[in-house]
Amino acid sequence: MCRHRRAGAGHWASNQELEPDVRPAPLTPDRAAGFDCFIAHDFTAVRRDHVDVAALRRTPVRVVPAAGRTTPRHVLDRKCAAELGAPLGVPVEEFPGGHNGNLTHPAAYAERVKAVLSAIA
Incomplete structure (x- = not known):
């Protein structure tokens, strides 16, 4: 079980533009710990892995690379997303x-x- 803590971890919705009536979930200790666990144990695979x-x-x-507009x-x-799509000739949605x-x-x-899904179906 992860018990690590990193200051400032995560991309939290509280400092971003929101749709009307959207209330971001608070950054609770459980959410922060979950993110910290992801960074410490799961995200490391991103740095080590190689895409075939x-x-x-x-x-x-169908591979559909995607990213947030902002x-x-x-x-x-x-x-x-861009690196995934480039060798396949697929743009980032x-x-x-x-x-x-x-x-x-x-x-x-x-x-x-x-x-996006309708366009590729």
Whole structure:
């Protein structure tokens, strides 16, 4: 079980633009601990792993790289999406909000998911 704590961990919706009537969930100790655990134990795989581009090109599964519209291009999340799509010739699909657009813009985000999935169906 993770019991690590890192100051300032996470992309929390409280400092981002929100859709009307959206109230971000508070950053509780449990949420912070969960994020810290993710960073300490799961996220490390991102740094160690290598994408098998040839396997991605062979898969029948459609790869749809995505990023938040307000996520800066130099931020890891956005860079990962772009790097995933580039060798496949697939552009990054943009979604409302930033990294946590599903939390800050749930209605617009849901509509965008439906639109993207309808386009590839």
